[in-house]
Amino acid sequence: MKKFITFEGMDGAxxxxxxxxxxxxxxxxxxxxxxxxxxxGTALGEQLREIxxxxxxxxxxxxxxxxxxRAEHIEQVIKPALLAGKVVISDRFSDASxxxxxAGRGMDWEKLKQLEAWLHGxxxxxxxxxxxxxxxxxxxxxxxxxxxxxxxxxxxxxFERVRAxxxxxxxxxxxxxxxxxxxxxxxxxxAQLGAILEAI
Ligand code: TYD
Numbered sequence: 001m002k003k004f005i006t007f008e009g010m011d012g013a014x015x016x017x018x019x020x021x022x023x024x025x026x027x028x029x030x031x032x033x034x035x036x037x038x039x040x041g042t043a044l045g046e047q048l049r050e051i052x053x054x055x056x057x058x059x060x061x062x063x064x065x066x067x068x069x070r071a072e073h074i075e076q077v078i079k080p081a082l083l084a085g086k087v088v089i090s091d092r093f094s095d096a097s098x099x100x101x102x103a104g105r106g107m108d109w110e111k112l113k114q115l116e117a118w119l120h121g122x123x124x125x126x127x128x129x130x131x132x133x134x135x136x137x138x139x140x141x142x143x144x145x146x147x148x149x150x151x152x153x154x155x156x157x158x159f160e161r162v163r164a165x166x167x168x169x170x171x172x173x174x175x176x177x178x179x180x181x182x183x184x185x186x187x188x189x190x191a192q193l194g195a196i197l198e199a200i
Contacts, residue, residue: 003088004125008129026087067115082123098169102165
């Protein structure tokens with residue numbers, strides 16, 4: 001059984017809806033599941049989330065705050081839950097920093113790898129479900145949202161880079177990822193997710 005599972009994808013890919021279904025199905029099968037998210041997941045992390053989502057800042061500041069929130073999240077939530085034998089499902093994790101701060105903003109990939117190595121140690125997700133969707137489809141879905149945060153307000157080219165960043169991560173470590181075609185209708189995506197659930 002894979003214990004540390006992360007969900008990733010562009011804004012508008014639909015991952016949060018599917019994450020709730022995935023967690024609930026695992027619970028019905030008797031698993032003790034902790035659902036959490038990034039940036040956030042702890043009291044301090046949620047405060048950092050507010051700042052990160054709404055305040056303009058330099059690229060390095062943004063990356064460091066993402067990883068600061070993550071350090072707290074790993075120590076306070078993820079490690080203790082895994083040690084207690086629980087399944088942890090996080091709505092985003094370090095892949096998002098590579099996709100958004102790395103590919104999206106242009107921060108050096110190797111610097112992000114150093115931060116990842118420093119803060120993760122040997123703790124990496126056992127499985128990452130990546131919701132892949134063309135940028136125009138994701139943006140169409142976002143158009144229904146009343147308010148958009150600082151990332152969601154970015155332009156199409158930014159999101160093309162974010163998507164390419166996710167693809168680069170998948171290529172660098174393909175065995176960790178399950179890639180979902182999230183452009184499909186809800187029931188089809190749920191079916192893809194169901195197959196992943198059976199596999200783990
Ligand atoms: P998300 O939880 O998907 O927002 P929502 O509540 O709208 O579903 O993610 C918040 C934003 O943070 C998202 O636009 C991506 C961004 N983000 C980064 O840029 N880097 C990171 O490391 C993380 C974890 C998130």
